[in-house]
Amino acid sequence: MAKRSRGLGVACALLFAGGVPRLPAAPLGLPPVPIPSDNPQSAAKIALGDRLFHDKRFSSTGRVACANCHKAELVFTDGLKVSEGIHKLKGTRNAPTVVNAAYMKTLFWDGREPDLEGQSQQPFVNPVEMGLKNHDPILKIVRTDPKYAAAFRRVFGKSGAGITMTEVARAIASFERTLVSGDSPFDRYYFAGDRRAMTAAQIRGFEVFVNQGRCVSCHTIEQTQALFTDNRFHNIGVGFKRIRGRENRLARQFIAAKRGGANVDVTVLTQKDMSEMGRFAVTENLTQIGAFKTPTLRNVALTAPYMHDGSLETLADVVDFYNNGGRLRKTDPVDDFQSGGIRPLNLTKRQKADLVAFLKALTSPQYARRGGQRTAAVGAARRERGQP
Amino acid sequence: MKRGKPEGRCAAAGALAAAILLGFAVAASADEFTRQDLERWQGEYMAVVKKGEALFHGGLKSTNTVSCDQCHPDAADIHPETYPKFQRQLGRVAVLGEMINWCIMNPLQSKPLALDDPRMVALQAYITFERRGVALAPGKH
Amino acid sequence: MRRPIDRREFLKRGGALLAAGALPMSLVEIAFGKDSGREGFTFAYLSDSHITHVRGREFVRNWDRGLIQAVAEANLLDPRPDFIMYGGDIAQLGKREEIDHGLEILSGLRGEVRYVMGEHDYYLDLGEHWRRRLGPDHYSFRHKGVQFIVLNSILTDDDWTHRRWPSAAERMHQMARLDNPQGSPFMVGEAQRAWLRGELEKVDTDTPLVVFSHSPLQKIYKGWNFWTDDAEQVQALLKPFRKVTVLYGHVHQIQYNQIGNISFHSVMATAWPWPYPQSFVQSPSHLPKLTVPMDRANPFFERDGTGWQFIDLHTGNADVHYLLPDNRNRVVAYDTAAGHPVDREYQDPKRRIPPQTRY
Numbered sequence: 001m002a003k004r005s006r007g008l009g010v011a012c013a014l015l016f017a018g019g020v021p022r023l024p025a026a027p028l029g030l031p032p033v034p035i036p037s038d039n040p041q042s043a044a045k046i047a048l049g050d051r052l053f054h055d056k057r058f059s060s061t062g063r064v065a066c067a068n069c070h071k072a073e074l075v076f077t078d079g080l081k082v083s084e085g086i087h088k089l090k091g092t093r094n095a096p097t098v099v100n101a102a103y104m105k106t107l108f109w110d111g112r113e114p115d116l117e118g119q120s121q122q123p124f125v126n127p128v129e130m131g132l133k134n135h136d137p138i139l140k141i142v143r144t145d146p147k148y149a150a151a152f153r154r155v156f157g158k159s160g161a162g163i164t165m166t167e168v169a170r171a172i173a174s175f176e177r178t179l180v181s182g183d184s185p186f187d188r189y190y191f192a193g194d195r196r197a198m199t200a201a202q203i204r205g206f207e208v209f210v211n212q213g214r215c216v217s218c219h220t221i222e223q224t225q226a227l228f229t230d231n232r233f234h235n236i237g238v239g240f241k242r243i244r245g246r247e248n249r250l251a252r253q254f255i256a257a258k259r260g261g262a263n264v265d266v267t268v269l270t271q272k273d274m275s276e277m278g279r280f281a282v283t284e285n286l287t288q289i290g291a292f293k294t295p296t297l298r299n300v301a302l303t304a305p306y307m308h309d310g311s312l313e314t315l316a317d318v319v320d321f322y323n324n325g326g327r328l329r330k331t332d333p334v335d336d337f338q339s340g341g342i343r344p345l346n347l348t349k350r351q352k353a354d355l356v357a358f359l360k361a362l363t364s365p366q367y368a369r370r371g372g373q374r375t376a377a378v379g380a381a382r383r384e385r386g387q388p
Numbered sequence: 389m390k391r392g393k394p395e396g397r398c399a400a401a402g403a404l405a406a407a408i409l410l411g412f413a414v415a416a417s418a419d420e421f422t423r424q425d426l427e428r429w430q431g432e433y434m435a436v437v438k439k440g441e442a443l444f445h446g447g448l449k450s451t452n453t454v455s456c457d458q459c460h461p462d463a464a465d466i467h468p469e470t471y472p473k474f475q476r477q478l479g480r481v482a483v484l485g486e487m488i489n490w491c492i493m494n495p496l497q498s499k500p501l502a503l504d505d506p507r508m509v510a511l512q513a514y515i516t517f518e519r520r521g522v523a524l525a526p527g528k529h
Numbered sequence: 530m531r532r533p534i535d536r537r538e539f540l541k542r543g544g545a546l547l548a549a550g551a552l553p554m555s556l557v558e559i560a561f562g563k564d565s566g567r568e569g570f571t572f573a574y575l576s577d578s579h580i581t582h583v584r585g586r587e588f589v590r591n592w593d594r595g596l597i598q599a600v601a602e603a604n605l606l607d608p609r610p611d612f613i614m615y616g617g618d619i620a621q622l623g624k625r626e627e628i629d630h631g632l633e634i635l636s637g638l639r640g641e642v643r644y645v646m647g648e649h650d651y652y653l654d655l656g657e658h659w660r661r662r663l664g665p666d667h668y669s670f671r672h673k674g675v676q677f678i679v680l681n682s683i684l685t686d687d688d689w690t691h692r693r694w695p696s697a698a699e700r701m702h703q704m705a706r707l708d709n710p711q712g713s714p715f716m717v718g719e720a721q722r723a724w725l726r727g728e729l730e731k732v733d734t735d736t737p738l739v740v741f742s743h744s745p746l747q748k749i750y751k752g753w754n755f756w757t758d759d760a761e762q763v764q765a766l767l768k769p770f771r772k773v774t775v776l777y778g779h780v781h782q783i784q785y786n787q788i789g790n791i792s793f794h795s796v797m798a799t800a801w802p803w804p805y806p807q808s809f810v811q812s813p814s815h816l817p818k819l820t821v822p823m824d825r826a827n828p829f830f831e832r833d834g835t836g837w838q839f840i841d842l843h844t845g846n847a848d849v850h851y852l853l854p855d856n857r858n859r860v861v862a863y864d865t866a867a868g869h870p871v872d873r874e875y876q877d878p879k880r881r882i883p884p885q886t887r888y
Contacts, residue, residue: 210479211493217829221479234855248639252607286602287836287854334594336601340831340855343590445706452589453581458801459828461708461753462811465804467888477829495591495828522810 027182027364029191031225033102039117039170041177048151049175052168058138059130061086066123066172069095075302075367076179081310085129092268092275094310097303099367100296102177105231109292109308112264112282116173121165122265129269135165142168181298181364189361191224198361205358208351213322215355217341218294228298228362233279233291236342237326238307240290240335243276247289247337250274254281275309289337299367301360315356323347433513440514443507450496456511459495463518470528481527484512569843570673573603573640576616576778576837577798579649580631582624591831592621593634595799599837600637602852610839611672613640616778616796617647617683617743623701625658632662643670647743647778648683648715648754653701655690656681667721669728675737675842678728682717682742682757683779689713707753707803714751715744716758725766737772737845745777747786747793750806750814755780767791774847774863776840783851785861786817787869793817794840794849794861794870802826802834805887821872823853824884830855857884 026032035041052058056065069083070076076098078084083095093109101107107119123129124138132138142148143163153159156167186206188197198206209215219228243250254277257267264282268275279288292308306312312321324330325344347355439447444463446455460466471484477494478486485508489500501508578596581589603613615635620627628650635642646666650659656666666681684690690713694700703709717725732738740746746763749755757763767773773791781798782805805822806814826834836853846863849870853859864871875881 214494214829216479217477217827220476223474223480247601248605248607251605255607285852285858286605287852287858289602289605336597338594338598340591340594340598340833341829343831451583452591453583454589454591457706457708459803461803462809464806464809476827491828495831518809518811520811 027180027187029182029184029187029226030100030103030180031227033177033180035177036115039174041174042155044151045155045171045174046178047175048148048155049171049173051148051151052142052172053175055141057141058124058132059086060132064130066120069123069129070098075099075299077303079304081305083129085123085126086131089128089131091126091128092270092272093308094305096295097299098176099179099181100227100298102180103227103296104229104293106293110268110279110282111233111293116176117166117169120169120172120176126265126269135168138168139163139165181366184298184364185361186358187226190221190226199357201354201357202361204351205354205356205361208347208355209358212345212347212351213355214341214343214345215322219297228296229294231294233288233293234339234341235278235288235290235292235335235337236322237335237338238292238311238321239276239309240337241332243273244333244335246273250277251280251289255284278308290335291339297359298362299364301363302367315359316352319347319352319355323352436510436513437517438514439507440510440512440517443511444514448492448496448498448507450492450498452497454496456491456496463515466515466519467528468512468516468519469522470525473527473529484515488512488515568673569841570611571606571839571841573606573610573613573839574616574776574796574837575599575603575613575635575638575799576645576796577618577647577781577800578631578634579618579621579798579800580627580634581621582626582630588627588630589621592800593630595801595832595835596631596634597637598832598854599799599835600634602854603837603839604637604639606839609640613638613642614741614776615642615644616741616776617645618649618778618798619644619647619659620650622698622705623650623653623658628658628662643679645679645741645743645778646681646683648704649701651681651683652690652704653697667724675739675845676732677739677741678725679741680717680721680725680763682744682746682777683715684718684721685713685715712754714756714758715754717742717746717763718759722759722762722766725763729766729770732770734769735771737842738767738770738774739842739847740767740773740775742775742777743779745780745784745793745795746775747788747817749780749784749816750812752809752812752814753803753806755806755814764788764791772845776847776849781834783823783859783861784817784820785849785870786819792846792863792870794847796838796849797836797851797853799835799837808887819869819871821875821881822885822887823851823859824857824882825887826856
């Protein structure tokens with residue numbers, strides 16, 4: 001495929017450009033990264049996007065950048081239940097990893113943006129994230145800061161008022177498209193045929209994943225690649241207890257607010273109840289109340305806590321949740337709107353442990369190295385907030 | 389056979405010929421079958437098809453009483469002619485028996501069958517019988 | 530690689546989804562301040578839950594969850610539909626426990642519910658428990674200028690019903706099997722046709738007529754009882770009326786048709802989907818040519834291929850909005866220019882998508 005060779009060509013160029021190592025476009029276990037035709041990759045654009053991603057000036061307090069919630073050392077998450085923006089204002093949702101987000105067909109937990117470019121623009125103007133009233137402060141900086149001005153001219157051939165959020169978004173997306181990782185022990189075992197790449201427990205856990213665990217239909221593995229996400233939206237029963245019995249009223253309130261001009265991005269991140277509407281907030285489809293996008297499981301061992309509200313702390317908690325049929329405790333009620341893919345699994349203790357072991361086999365080598373660092377970083381983040 | 393040759397040699401040749409023929413006859417009987425054989429074997433096959441039909445229509449005695457025919461009347465929408473194929477629910481290319489087991493484990497909430505279990509064979513006999521005449525289309529989703 | 534979908538298209542699709550069953554038409558009109566100037570109303574329609582008793586207090590989880598979800602979603606409709614119909618087959622084997630358990634779940638519906646008899650409710654005790662709990666199995670009512678008629682269209686001939694089987698349970702099992710070579714075709718029957726004739730005599734032919742029936746009141750595929758044996762006679766009784774809509778259950782799939790002045794629409798099951806009859810190749814069948822099939826279901830998602838619907842009668846003809854969890858919502862609406870129901874999105878053959886392919 002021409003695209004693949006071009007991608008690899010670019011990747012090779014990147015590998016030698018600027019001394020910053022980047023991965024090839026198609027890591028083991030993944031297809032080539034989809035690159036939109038109106039935003040091709042280049043080393044300079046990626047570097048620009050990297051700088052924009054880390055620029056704290058793009059916030060009302062001057063202290064919050066994309067990287068605050070998407071820290072490289074935490075596999076581009078922040079280790080928190082829900083993210084915190086300016087003034088440590090809390091949002092309602094857990095920060096998804098940027099790694100392999102390039103393969104997502106929609107962005108955000110509710111898919112309200114169709115691509116990385118679109119997604120990148122929202123947090124800047126969300127009151128609990130970067131808190132800007134509009135994008136003008138960003139444009140002012142990128143148009144006048146000499147380093148930015150030079151970079152935009154070089155990358156896009158644009159300067160002054162010709163630099164718009166489109167260019168900013170494209171650069172950020174371009175950087176994000178280099179954040180792909182495969183080549184995990186699972187990939188080497190399954191796609192490269194290395195029978196010793198996974199432990200016996202992990203191999204048993206793989207079997208559970210595909211069979212009794214019923215994971216593979218949403219967290220997809222295929223014959224030659226594994227995205228670990230079907231890119232669809234499912235209500236698995238997380239967080240519904242909060243709004244149980246009030247779904248009617250909330251749905252009505254939400255639609256009324258939306259008709260009245262309320263911004264979906266602001267509403268779902270500032271109101272915990274509304275956040276639970278999930279995909280319904282975007283499509284208004286009555287069958288999608290509380291449905292959230294299937295995240296990838298790659299590197300999942302390092303991206304705790306889990307679920308759209310960060311309510312599940314460990315992988316063992318997650319496996320228990322699914323094993324109970326989408327409930328914290330087997331005695332809890334079942335969400336009326338719960339996906340038909342969720343049901344009690346009757347896994348044995350051993351199967352559950354094996355499944356957790358398998359999930360740990362999905363960590364890519366470049367992040368596995370940082371595992372120790374990650375634990376330390378998460379610990380620091382939690383201590384800072386007074387958590388054990 | 390030319391006349392006038394010494395009878396012993398004729399007889400020997402004849403005996404040899406007969407032996408050869410017999411030898412071929414012994415070898416040939418491995419592949420030889422009559423119309424009666426065909427009828428009988430077809431009957432044996434149909435008996436297994438019937439067993440499969442019974443299993444398909446509740447005979448599996450699933451733990452939750454659900455039976456295959458509830459979603460697949462007359463074994464419709466199984467498409468045996470498309471196997472082996474990539475099976476989404478298994479994440480890989482699979483054979484029909486594996487998907488039958490997926491259904492037994494999931495909607496029927498019961499224990500899977502060994503692929504050579506007589507019940508699995510009977511189910512496949514029935515399913516393919518109801519789809520007779522449809523051209524092979526391996527891999528078709 | 531082309532960007533798979535551009536932003537404007539993405540946002541527009543959000544709007545298109547709005548039309549495809551996300552909200553009742555009347556809410557859309559209110560929201561956009563349109564004054565339609567007509568007394569339209571909606572009603573919701575749930576059907577074919579097939580609640581199945583396993584043992585003790587255990588019921589088949591899959592069918593229970595299907596009904597529970599449909600009830601929960603139907604309760605989200607805002608503004609509320611005027612009433613709710615239930616299209617038949619509450620139970621699977623007609624057992625009291627099944628009917629009672631199903632009605633318990635249905636009692637969660639916010640609104641007035643009326644019921645249609647299904648064969649799975651009927652053939653164990655000939656409808657005795659059903660009628661005790663729900664009243665007559667055929668009746669009519671009027672609402673906002675529309676005449677509604679409910680038929681028990683799953684009867685069959687006397688011999689099969691009363692003399693053929695050694696026990697009631699056996700009779701129920703025989704009727705429960707869809708592909709039963711020893712089955713018997715559904716019918717409305719002479720007595721009820723006479724009743725229907727009487728009811729219709731009281732109704733002006735300009736009054737929109739909506740008939741609720743479990744069997745299709747057409748002849749689609751006899752092998753699976755997608756069939757009403759006296760369909761032509763029933764249709765003849767409906768012929769004099771200008772706007773007639775028949776809504777039927779039983780088939781567990783999207784079907785629609787137009788025969789003369791009568792529009793036919795199937796309703797979905799909350800329990801499980803059935804194959805389209807052409808996928809059984811050993812026998813010919815007659816699915817209405819108009820029908821664009823629903824998207825194929827992935828059986829991993831137990832709600833896929835199931836659903837419920839709300840029906841908008843703002844024109845006196847029906848717009849049927851199908852809500853299909855884990856699937857693609859659909860709208861099949863009467864098109865005045867074409868003179869028959871039309872799938873709003875996919876009727877044009879060029880607009881078909883791969884998941885609609887059946888073979």
